[in-house]
Amino acid sequence: MAQPETRVRESLDGPSVYRRARQLIPGGTQLLSKRPEMFLPEQWPAYYRRARGIEVETLDGARYQDFSIMGVGACILGYADPVVDAAVHAAVDAGVNCSLNAPAEVELAELLLALHPWAEQARFARSGGEAMSVAVRIARAATGRDRVAFSGYHGWTDWYLAANLADDDALDGHLMPGLAPAGVPRGLRGTALPFHYNRIEELEAIVARHGDELAAIVMEPQRSHPPAPGYMEAVRTLADRVGAALIFDEITTGFRVRCGGIHLNHAVRPDMAVFAKAMANGYAMAAVIGTRAVMEAAQDSFISSTNWTEALGPAAALATIGRLRDPQVYRHIEAVGGRVQAGWRESAIRHGLAIQVDGLPALSHFHIEEDPDLALTTLFVQEMLRRGYLAFDQFKPSLAHSDTAVDGYLAACDQCFAILAEARSRGDAHARLQGPCARRGFYRLTD
């Protein structure tokens, strides 16, 4: 039967396909961080046809080198890594799904537990947010309690967005601006209690008030900054004192700075840890690992999904982790991230542009000071795009970023920082933009 014709099939123009997407798909994309408006409204290419290494060919046939977020941090080996893809092709040939289970998931459980000897059992999902929901459900089942103390971002699901339900409807959404909780049952108000990373007194206050109602303490073990001395130990002690499960969200940090969770760089061990993104180099895969004492509670709750049994995710994860066991991968990623951070700093100083460079080398970012409407940041993206780079103020290095590619990128950055400094001194950043300023955070795309 002939395929029905669609306008998208006929179009080779990313921005026009995206205009259509905004009408057909509420929010335009499935992930906030892939909205073109986040980068360069009306100009960001929006869709890719092909991606290999760091080379991206857009729907329009233009070619760029990706020095931005590399699949939102998932593609740590570079796009279409041949070893991972070969393992996936073999899994496709063997049948992606079946009435029976894929043995690769048992092999993956063994591998993850070998990398994290404190953990004894594993469950699998296919995206970070759903895996976090699995972990929180298990903690609630294990403790028979409802409340969760957390710091940081943990995905789109109800347990987490409940934190943004206020006593008064009008205040909903204020605690974590941009993460709108519409549709989250009001009955969940007060079940997700936020504290700031490295501020143990905030967690102590939650524990003092709700200690015997806490199912879990959820946090990233480390993100931009290391834990303050004694902080992780104090969190562990509080969790133990009240009998709450300590859950480390390693969705972004896991497999980014070493083979396994970043928490392995520190002394404290959680009761559960959650992985996704880099563990499968962009294939859909997520894991919850934990101690038997906590994980066994998964049997007391219904946690079950058809697509959690497909064979490609585990095949991709086994092949990816196999590649990531080579310490040279992380030496390379750290060196590339370090060079880029140093290059940003040097160019900014050379041209008198005030920026702050921050983050682990593997999760690098900079912030242009006094750029409240993001005009300069948007100008950076526009000028880098003209020079053949997908780039903005975050850079997630991969194994595929060669030294030569970094040289070219830093030379382009240097030219662009000069333009930004000039735009700042002349006050004409807006006039130089060919479209609107970037918009960060959550907002409706259609009225």
Ligand SMILES: Cc1ncc(COP(=O)(O)O)c(C=O)c1O
């Ligand atoms: C720390 C953390 N937790 C959870 C998530 C959500 O993961 P996903 O987008 O795969 O649902 C993210 C995604 O950026 C994350 O960085």
